[in-house]
Amino acid sequence: MNETTHLSGKRIIVTGAARGIGASAARALAAAGATVTGLDIIEPSSGSPEVPGGGRLTHDLCDVSSRASVTQAFGRAAQIMGGLDVLIHVAGVQRYTPAEAITVEEWDLVVGINARGTMITNQAAFVHLKDRGGRIINFASAAGALGLRGCAHYAASKGAVLAWTRTIAQEWGHYGISANAIAPGIWTPMYNATRAGMTPEQIAAHDKGMAAMIPLGGKLGDPDTDMAPVLVFMASDASRFITGQTLAVDGGLMMVR
Numbered sequence: 001m002n003e004t005t006h007l008s009g010k011r012i013i014v015t016g017a018a019r020g021i022g023a024s025a026a027r028a029l030a031a032a033g034a035t036v037t038g039l040d041i042i043e044p045s046s047g048s049p050e051v052p053g054g055g056r057l058t059h060d061l062c063d064v065s066s067r068a069s070v071t072q073a074f075g076r077a078a079q080i081m082g083g084l085d086v087l088i089h090v091a092g093v094q095r096y097t098p099a100e101a102i103t104v105e106e107w108d109l110v111v112g113i114n115a116r117g118t119m120i121t122n123q124a125a126f127v128h129l130k131d132r133g134g135r136i137i138n139f140a141s142a143a144g145a146l147g148l149r150g151c152a153h154y155a156a157s158k159g160a161v162l163a164w165t166r167t168i169a170q171e172w173g174h175y176g177i178s179a180n181a182i183a184p185g186i187w188t189p190m191y192n193a194t195r196a197g198m199t200p201e202q203i204a205a206h207d208k209g210m211a212a213m214i215p216l217g218g219k220l221g222d223p224d225t226d227m228a229p230v231l232v233f234m235a236s237d238a239s240r241f242i243t244g245q246t247l248a249v250d251g252g253l254m255m256v257r
Contacts, residue, residue, distance in 0.1 A: 007034035007235055008054065011081040013074065015064055015121060016091030018044040020188040021139070021223045025088055028228035029235060030055035037077035039064075040091065064091045064117035074124040084128035086135040086235045089121045092157075094190055099152040107153045114157035118164055122179075126172065133176025137234050138165045140181040140246060142254040162246060169244035178243035180234065185250025186227050187220040216251035226251075 012029050016022035017038025026038040033055045038044065039062035058080070062073035078084045092114045095106055118138055125136055143151060144158030162181055169179040195203060211218035221227065230249050233239055248254040 007032040010034040012086040022090035024223035030057040087125035110153040115160040136179040183248040185253045214251040
């Protein structure tokens, strides 16, 4: 198996690993041979399943907005795995509120988890990566580049993730650490919750709009088939010369126009 498809010897932390993209990524990375610790504020619904491919997947609890929680969880993971090579930081939240109605409390929640959580987890990973290099892959959003009506705080937090990622790519490159951001267009439980709050008429209008905006397939992608293989590649040695980039895995939703 070549370096783009096998991760034997790689030690990887995935945040937000209890469900959605994070859970899919953790399974795929372990199936590709990596030793993976999945972190989340909740327990995964399926426990820690056996995975093919010679890898290993375990889970631990972690609040990414808390430096103490992150430091402890990363320390436990690195000790159990024998070090750290890759951080894939997926954890995040989204709230829908008009810009003029966002409260300080809701702003602090969204920005605290999405932006501050990125800083805290990346700094915790840096402690383990600075002596030998590695990969940091942060999850941003097209909202951070384009804005998103009804989600100004979410868009602002993801814009911060993009700027932070480009900056650490410059600052930490001499340690052999690459840093890249993912802008996903993937169908997730969070997206299901959004659709559940829509009327049938709103869903029909939304789906018509998505069909017009996404050239490949006309709808959001699948975590297992469309996102997980990209993350396996980004965690591999084949991606070592890619840094400071935003990879839009979204069927063409965010292409330059």
